[in-house]
Amino acid sequence: AQSVTQPDIHITVSEGASLELRCNYSYGATPYLFWYVQSPGQGLQLLLKYFSGDTLVQGIKGFEAEFKRSQSSFNLRKPSVHWSDAAEYFCAVVIKGGNEKLTFGTGTRLTIIP
Amino acid sequence: NAGVTQTPKFQVLKTGQSMTLQCAQDMNHNSMYWYRQDPGMGLRLIYYSASEGTTDKGEVPNGYNVSRLNKREFSLRLESAAPSQTSVYFCASEPRHQETQYFGPGTRLLVL
Numbered sequence: 735a736q737s738v739t740q741p742d743i744h745i746t747v748s749e750g751a752s753l754e755l756r757c758n759y760s761y762g763a764t765p766y767l768f769w770y771v772q773s774p775g776q777g778l779q780l781l782l783k784y785f786s787g788d789t790l791v792q793g794i795k796g797f798e799a800e801f802k803r804s805q806s807s808f809n810l811r812k813p814s815v816h817w818s819d820a821a822e823y824f825c826a827v828v829i830k831g832g833n834e835k836l837t838f839g840t841g842t843r844l845t846i847i848p
Numbered sequence: 849n850a851g852v853t854q855t856p857k858f859q860v861l862k863t864g865q866s867m868t869l870q871c872a873q874d875m876n877h878n879s880m881y882w883y884r885q886d887p888g889m890g891l892r893l894i895y896y897s898a899s900e901g902t903t904d905k906g907e908v909p910n911g912y913n914v915s916r917l918n919k920r921e922f923s924l925r926l927e928s929a930a931p932s933q934t935s936v937y938f939c940a941s942e943p944r945h946q947e948t949q950y951f952g953p954g955t956r957l958l959v960l
Contacts, residue, residue: 743888766947777852777938777951778891785947824890828947835906836881836949838890 738827740839748847749817755810755842757825766828767808768836769799773821781823784808795819820846850874852952854939860958861929869924869955871939879942880922881949882906882914884935891938897922929959 739758747753759765766785770778782793789801799810808825825839855870873880878899883891883906893906897916911933913925922941926933936956940949 738890768948770951777953778940780948780950783948835893835896838892840888840890 738825738837738839740823740825740842742842743840744843744845746845746847747815750814753810753812753815753819753844755823755825755844757808757810757839758806759808759825759827759829760806764829765801765808767799767801768826768828769793769797769808769810770824770826770838771795771821772824772841778824781810815844815846817846817848820844852939852941852950854937854952854955856955857953858956860960861926862960863930865929866925866927867929867957868926869937869939869957870921871923871952872921873939873941873950874920875941875943875950876919877941877950878919878944880916881940881942882912882922882924883938883940884908884933885938885954886935894924894937926957929957931959933957934959 737760768783769781771781772778781797782791784791784801792798797812801808822841822843824841826836852873881896882894885891892908895914897903900919903914915923936954938954939952942949
C-alpha cells in the first residue's frame with residue numbers, strides 16, 4: 735500500500751531563517767504529490783502540487799518543493815519564514831495505477847520564534 | 849462562491865446518540881470526500897463519492913454512513929456515536945480530472 739512519511743513531527747525555526755520540511759513516499763510508479771497547510775482551527779489549503787514536468791515547483795506564499803524520484807522525496811522549502819507560516823504542514827500523494835486515493839502523511843507542526 | 853462548507857462547526861454528543869454532518873460545495877465538482885483527522889495520524893479517508901449517486905468506502909468506514917444527496921451535497925452520518933469517533937471531520941471536493949481536492953473548514957466532534 736502506498737504511504738507517506740513525514741519524519742519530523744515538530745520543527746522550530748527563527749523568523750527569517752530558511753525552512754525545509756521532509757516528505758518521502760513509498761510505492762513508486764507515477765506519483766502525484768501535494769503539500770497542504772493547515773492553520774490552527776482551519777481547514778487544509780493547497781500550497782503546491784507536482785504531476786509531471788519540471789521537478790521544482792513553485793507554490794503560494796513563497797513555498798517551493800522539489801521532486802526527487804531517486805530518493806522518493808518531495809521536500810518543501812522556503813528561503814525565509816514569516817511568523818504567519820506557523821501551521822501544520824501535510825504532504826500527500828496519489829499513486830496513479832495504485833488505489834488512486836489521496837494518502838496523507840502525519841504532518842509536521844512548524845513553530846516560528848522571533 | 850463559498851467553496852466547501854460544513855455544518856456544524858462544533859458538536860458534543862453522548863455515546864449512542866446519532867447525528868449527521870453536512871457538507872456542500874458550490875464549485876460543480878464531481879467527487880466528494882469525508883476524512884477524519886486525529887492527532888499524529890494525519891487525515892484518513894472515511895468514505896468518498898466519485899459522482900452523484902455513487903459512494904465507496906475508504907480506509908476507516910466502520911461506524912459511518914454517507915449519502916450523496918445531489919451533486920452539491922455529501923452528508924456523513926454517525927448512527928450510534930462512540931468515544932472513538934471523537935475527531936475533526938473534513939469534507940473535500942475535487943473537480944473531474946484535476947486530481948486536486950479542496951477542503952472545508954472542518955467539524956469538531958466530541959463524543960462523551
